[in-house]
Amino acid sequence: MTRTTHRSGRATLGVLLALALACTAAAPGLITVRPGDTLWDLARTHGTTVEALRELNDLPGSGTIYASQTLRVSGSGGSGSSSGGGGGGGAGEVSHRVQSGDTLSAIALKYGTSATAIQRRNGLSSTRIVIGRRLAVPGGSGGAAAAPAASKRIPSTVSASVSQNRTTLADRSHPSKDEVRQMVASTARKYGVSPSLAVAVAYHESGFQQRVVSPVNAIGVMQVLPRTGATLGKQYGLSLDLLSTDDNVTAGVLLLRQLARAHGSTEGILAGYYQGAGSIARQGLLPQTYDYIRSINILRERFANA
Numbered sequence: 001m002t003r004t005t006h007r008s009g010r011a012t013l014g015v016l017l018a019l020a021l022a023c024t025a026a027a028p029g030l031i032t033v034r035p036g037d038t039l040w041d042l043a044r045t046h047g048t049t050v051e052a053l054r055e056l057n058d059l060p061g062s063g064t065i066y067a068s069q070t071l072r073v074s075g076s077g078g079s080g081s082s083s084g085g086g087g088g089g090g091a092g093e094v095s096h097r098v099q100s101g102d103t104l105s106a107i108a109l110k111y112g113t114s115a116t117a118i119q120r121r122n123g124l125s126s127t128r129i130v131i132g133r134r135l136a137v138p139g140g141s142g143g144a145a146a147a148p149a150a151s152k153r154i155p156s157t158v159s160a161s162v163s164q165n166r167t168t169l170a171d172r173s174h175p176s177k178d179e180v181r182q183m184v185a186s187t188a189r190k191y192g193v194s195p196s197l198a199v200a201v202a203y204h205e206s207g208f209q210q211r212v213v214s215p216v217n218a219i220g221v222m223q224v225l226p227r228t229g230a231t232l233g234k235q236y237g238l239s240l241d242l243l244s245t246d247d248n249v250t251a252g253v254l255l256l257r258q259l260a261r262a263h264g265s266t267e268g269i270l271a272g273y274y275q276g277a278g279s280i281a282r283q284g285l286l287p288q289t290y291d292y293i294r295s296i297n298i299l300r301e302r303f304a305n306a
Contacts, residue, residue: 032069033070039054054216097132097134097135101177101209104124107135117138121137158216166211169213175210180210180245183249184249193256197269200300201256221245229248232254232255256269270293274292
């Protein structure tokens with residue numbers, strides 16, 4: 001029994017390491033994230049790229065950042081605070097018609113700007129938006145070409161894939177948020193994962209929205225990277241299409257399952273989902289990982305009956 005368990009543990013660790021992204025670091029300066037900031041904003045302000053910020057700070061595929069979070073940045077060479085959600089920095093402005101399920105943060109992510117910038121530009125007193133209203137999106141480019149200075153240094157294959165995936169998902173109909181929530185919970189039960197955990201992760205990553213694609217091509221409800229989906233599909237003998245809501249949810253839940261097998265504790269599962277096994281092995285848990293864990297645990301209370 002001991003020998004079998006040890007062999008299974010090594011196999012699981014091998015899969016998790018295959019799912020981890022290789023990260024590099026340079027001599028960085030420090031910046032503090034302000035409310036409304038996005039990685040695009042910070043990349044523009046500090047003369048770097050979204051990908052560079054992700055790698056330097058071991059951020060997840062979704063690129064999630066938090067207000068008051070401290071990030072390392074190369075390119076600016078100094079420390080200080082970020083500029084906050086500003087204007088276009090020379091980029092154009094686009095118009096977006098609010099659709100069912102849209103949120104300011106999702107719209108900002110789609111066009112490579114910040115929720116704060118959209119709110120200020122349209123004179124919104126809160127983040128509430130009305131279906132059918134047209135919003136002016138400052139600094140938006142309608143897709144992967146947002147933040148021109150930064151996007152030039154993102155691999156063209158990634159940018160092209162992001163653009164194609166956003167277009168494909170925009171042209172499709174998707175389940176409602178409530179339907180997605182139920183889908184995540186039922187898929188979690190199917191694979192022996194805590195439904196409240198899976199639902200909280202899905203809500204945090206995308207707000208239960210399949211149409212969301214991050215600037216680094218994390219896709220859909222569970223914000224799964226293509227290479228992660230391919231690895232999970234191979235491991236479980238499945239053909240996972242991350243543009244399909246069903247398959248996307250399945251991929252995210254299977255990743256949680258793998259992490260549960262490897263770590264057991266909720267903290268370990270969430271740390272692996274956010275930071276990645278490779279980064280954890282090299283550096284231990286990062287401060288922003290603890291922020292992520294706290295956020296998910298709060299959401300789990302909200303979705304306790306999932």
